[in-house]
Amino acid sequence: MKKKLPFAATALGVSMVLGACAEDEATTEEKLGEVNLAYVEWDTEIASTHVIGQVLENIGYDVTLTPLDNAIMWEAVSKGEADAMVAGWLPATHAAQLDKYGENLVHLGENLTGAKIGLVVPSYMDVNSIEDLTTEAGSTITGIEAGAGVMSATEAAIGNYPNLANWELLPSSSGAMTVALDQAIANEEEIIVTGWSPHWKFASYDLKYLEDPQGVFGGEETINTFVRQGLEEDAPDAYKVLDAFNWTAEDIEEVMLAINGGKNPEEAATDWINANAEKVKEWTQGIE
Incomplete structure (x- = not known):
């Protein structure tokens, strides 16, 4: 995966080029196309974005991971400058960003509860x-x-x-x-x-x-997946995986602990994917 590219003020312009994936052990596998995942450099989002990015890479996409400030992440996906994010905290934490950019995004639902x-x-x-x-x-x-x-x-x-x-x-x-x-x-x-x-x-x-008697911090939150408009048509397999992506707090904490323990995010993501093949299979069901 390509990662940590600087965000330019101009559009990142992700072009999705769909093609057949040739299975040939003697040659480099032809890529399905490009996918740019935006994320905030919080421990949760580093873990989740590297895992889903590696899954997309494994099925044949050329994946770029782009770290951005929170508001810019929402804006980038809403403008099609990035393809997706798995980092939307709702209903309270990112309520302002959802209000501002939500009408130009496709909401694929929760990927983590609690x-x-x-x-x-x-x-x-x-x-x-x-x-x-x-x-x-x-x-x-x-x-x-x-x-x-x-x-x-x-x-x-x-x-x-x-x-x-x-x-x-x-x-x-x-x-x-x-x-x-x-x-x-x-x-x-x-x-x-x-x-x-x-x-x-x-x-x-x-x-x-600390208890919050006034409820300023809200109650239980969910983490949600959002993609740019048109992604389903441009990259249907990537869309399917992102739509199916769902895991637990125990899953994500396993990846975060590995990273905090010294593993780089790519290695931690790969190890988790290898140890949770059945769960990953649910995300990629119906994709060759």
Whole structure:
């Protein structure tokens, strides 16, 4: 898979060239066409996009994975500058992006259920609710990339909860946030982070979500697949796989843990695919 291409302001222009796939062990297999998958560099989306990208590669597509900022990812697929994404958190986290770009997208439904966002702390901290916060961690919440849905929700929480009136939300990145979390836990220090699940950190550390009495962070979320208009006609096999793609929190956490443990995303994706052949077969059913 080609990956991590920079996003240009001009259209990426993905051209789908469908052709017959010649089975010849002595020659390079002819590709079905090109597919460009957009994703945000969050641990969940790195895992899911590399897995589905590898599956598409295995059935004969030339796959490019393009990391983008969240809003640009939605815009790119809506404009046909990328073909698909498997990273739409609904109903709350990406509600603004869905409202803005949804009419120009094809929604293929949920690919994972039981997702959640909120404020997360180590379990040793003596707070259980957002309303319990006073001056912990220097009145600072460690966040991720500005513009992410959990960041917007946290900004709303700071505005809605009177006890957070003097608090600061510190933008960083998902990687920097987990490094800060790891360092704080190693020293048994206070830290509040913007969190979401599924995520490998819940398997690696003893963490808890803070209760959200005002419901600012919403309830249970789903992660959804969206594709550009016309993809079904241009690349029907890719469309079928993306439409069928569905897995569990345990599945995605297995891939995320492998990546966090030192495997590169391509290797982690390949290992999971090899170990879950029956599930992958369901996604590719009816495709030669």
